[in-house]
Amino acid sequence: MTNLKVGGVPEHFNYPWYLTLKNKAYTKRNINLRWQDFPGGTGQMCKALRQGEVDIAIVLTEGIIKDIANGNPSKILQTFVSTPLIWGIHVGAKSKFTKMADLEHATIAISRFGSGSHLMAIVNAYNQGWNIENLKFKVIGNLQGGIAALTNGEADYFMWEHFTTKPLVDNGTFRRIDDCPTPWPCFVIAVRNEVLENNFNEVKEVLDIINAETRNFKKINNIDEILATRYEQQLEDIQKWLKITEWNDGKPLTKNLVTRIQNKMVQFNVIQEKKNSGELIKNMYI
Numbered sequence: 001m002t003n004l005k006v007g008g009v010p011e012h013f014n015y016p017w018y019l020t021l022k023n024k025a026y027t028k029r030n031i032n033l034r035w036q037d038f039p040g041g042t043g044q045m046c047k048a049l050r051q052g053e054v055d056i057a058i059v060l061t062e063g064i065i066k067d068i069a070n071g072n073p074s075k076i077l078q079t080f081v082s083t084p085l086i087w088g089i090h091v092g093a094k095s096k097f098t099k100m101a102d103l104e105h106a107t108i109a110i111s112r113f114g115s116g117s118h119l120m121a122i123v124n125a126y127n128q129g130w131n132i133e134n135l136k137f138k139v140i141g142n143l144q145g146g147i148a149a150l151t152n153g154e155a156d157y158f159m160w161e162h163f164t165t166k167p168l169v170d171n172g173t174f175r176r177i178d179d180c181p182t183p184w185p186c187f188v189i190a191v192r193n194e195v196l197e198n199n200f201n202e203v204k205e206v207l208d209i210i211n212a213e214t215r216n217f218k219k220i221n222n223i224d225e226i227l228a229t230r231y232e233q234q235l236e237d238i239q240k241w242l243k244i245t246e247w248n249d250g251k252p253l254t255k256n257l258v259t260r261i262q263n264k265m266v267q268f269n270v271i272q273e274k275k276n277s278g279e280l281i282k283n284m285y286i
Helices: 012-022 042-050 061-069 116-128 143-152 162-170 193-198 200-215 223-230 235-244 255-267
Strands: 002-008 031-037 056-060 074-081 086-092 107-110 136-139 157-161 174-181 187-192
Touching: 002 012, 002 042, 002 200, 012 031, 012 056, 012 200, 012 223, 031 200, 042 056, 042 061, 042 116, 056 061, 061 074, 061 116, 061 187, 061 255, 074 193, 074 200, 086 116, 086 143, 086 162, 107 116, 107 143, 116 157, 116 174, 143 157, 143 162, 157 162, 157 174, 162 174, 162 235, 187 193, 187 200, 193 200, 223 235
Parallel strands: 002 031, 002 056, 107 136, 107 157
Antiparallel strands: 056 187, 074 187, 086 157, 086 174
16 A cells, blocks of 8 residues: 655645545555645645655645745646636725725735745736835735734735635625736646655556546536535535636646746746746656
């Protein structure tokens, strides 16, 4: 039995992993796959990959490209969710800020430097024509830290996935100022180089299983109701999310796509220079 550890955010995007684990799909292939939640998001997972605490991670595209370029000994194997992530831009319920222009000189809550909440704040600032050099950040760890920082005034706004934070908008904890979608496919699957060298076939088995699950995920009977209950969402919000979300069912990540993503990341000042895209990815199906 091969032991592998996989990590991801505890959000509805990753429910297919829960189903495959529940059905013991990996055990049947002689793989002991263990899931770990990472509420701190991509920055926390990049650190775990670097330190060997997790073998496989379901991470945000922009975060892992930046981290591998900065020396993370991992490769991107494929996209996991091929559609953009919709980032909600939130202020506290009692905030004086009411529109995007109010936020130009405000303090931004981010989970970690290099995380999606950090990098997408830069993308949003670029979109608004703000001076990126002047952005001010407050590191808050995770969503709960963001709630605390906006409530007690340590930070002014916080970017997190639109539908995950929708219940906090509904209950009056946050107000949403606007949305900012990623200009690239949002989640990818990354694996440590050491694991690829030692367990290539097992990793390929894992991909085959999860891709088979996501291929028919939206056709599962009452999946909208199941997700709404599990993630404490309004049914209509989950139905909207399912309509705009597409999983990749196994097509490899191409050098051309990674180069296009890097071009945008350079344009947005998220990274300073492009790396050879071939050094960032590994095609499992050649």
